[in-house]
Amino acid sequence: xxxxxxxxxxxxxPQEKSLDNLAEAAAGCQGCPLYQDATQVVFGEGHGxxxxxxxxxxxxxxxxxxxxxxxxxAGKVLDQAIGEAGLHRGDLYxxxxxxxxxxxxxxxxxxxxKPNVSEITACRPWLExxxxxxxxxxxxxxxxxxxxxxxGQAIAIGETLDxxxxxxxxxxxxxxYHPSATLRSIAEADQDxxxxxxxxxxxxxRETVTPTRPGARPQA
Ligand code: URA
Ligand code: SF4
Numbered sequence: 001x002x003x004x005x006x007x008x009x010x011x012x013x014p015q016e017k018s019l020d021n022l023a024e025a026a027a028g029c030q031g032c033p034l035y036q037d038a039t040q041v042v043f044g045e046g047h048g049x050x051x052x053x054x055x056x057x058x059x060x061x062x063x064x065x066x067x068x069x070x071x072x073x074a075g076k077v078l079d080q081a082i083g084e085a086g087l088h089r090g091d092l093y094x095x096x097x098x099x100x101x102x103x104x105x106x107x108x109x110x111x112x113x114k115p116n117v118s119e120i121t122a123c124r125p126w127l128e129x130x131x132x133x134x135x136x137x138x139x140x141x142x143x144x145x146x147x148x149x150x151x152g153q154a155i156a157i158g159e160t161l162d163x164x165x166x167x168x169x170x171x172x173x174x175x176x177y178h179p180s181a182t183l184r185s186i187a188e189a190d191q192d193x194x195x196x197x198x199x200x201x202x203x204x205x206r207e208t209v210t211p212t213r214p215g216a217r218p219q220a
Pocket of ligand 2: 008009026029030031032033034035041098099100119122123124126
């Protein structure tokens with residue numbers, strides 16, 4: 001396959017679908033060229049029956065090394081927002097729109113780069129399967145790449161913060177900023193505003209789902 005071909009993760013889906021099987025199969029995915037340079041796949045993690053699913057963009061340097069989503073600097077911000085929103089990370093299912101790290105290496109550093117639409121589209125089957133397995137009541141898209149993947153078209157974050165949206169398959173969706181937006185060199189007031197918006201989306205998600213156990217369906 002040439003590097004310019006962007007097929008799909010679809011042929012790599014396992015016959016028997018469970019979160020464990022999917023994660024295992026994703027490790028062998030060659031659905032787009034990103035697997036070639038990444039260390040490993042970073043599949044979603046968390047509560048297998050979570051009521052709330054968080055979707056980020058793509059693994060960063062730390063996630064590429066550890067194989068777990070949101071364990072680097074953006075993960076720290078996310079953990080803080082989750083805590084402030086009265087949620088527990090273990091009750092949530094946390095994943096990314098794209099499962100392999102994308103970077104360009106220059107002489108002195110590794111620069112993370114955003115996935116393009118072809119890569120986002122190629123990786124969508126994994127996200128679709130995660131939604132099928134977990135059956136979350138509410139999905140929270142963290143940033144434009146997650147929103148692009150979930151909705152199927154580009155939207156401007158900031159214009160839809162207070163709106164209920166829907167994924168392409170009709171699941172309830174809230175869209176907010178990506179936690180790494182608070183780490184950019186912008187005014188502190190803007191960093192705070194972005195953090196508060198992320199927390200507000202998580203609070204809204206919590207208040208909309210089960211009254212008994214935040215983030216997860218009550219055990220039958
Ligand atoms: N940024 C993301 O979008 N996802 C991660 O897992 C880490 C950083
Ligand atoms: Fe497959 Fe997604 Fe990795 Fe591309 S980024 S190789 S589609 S798992």
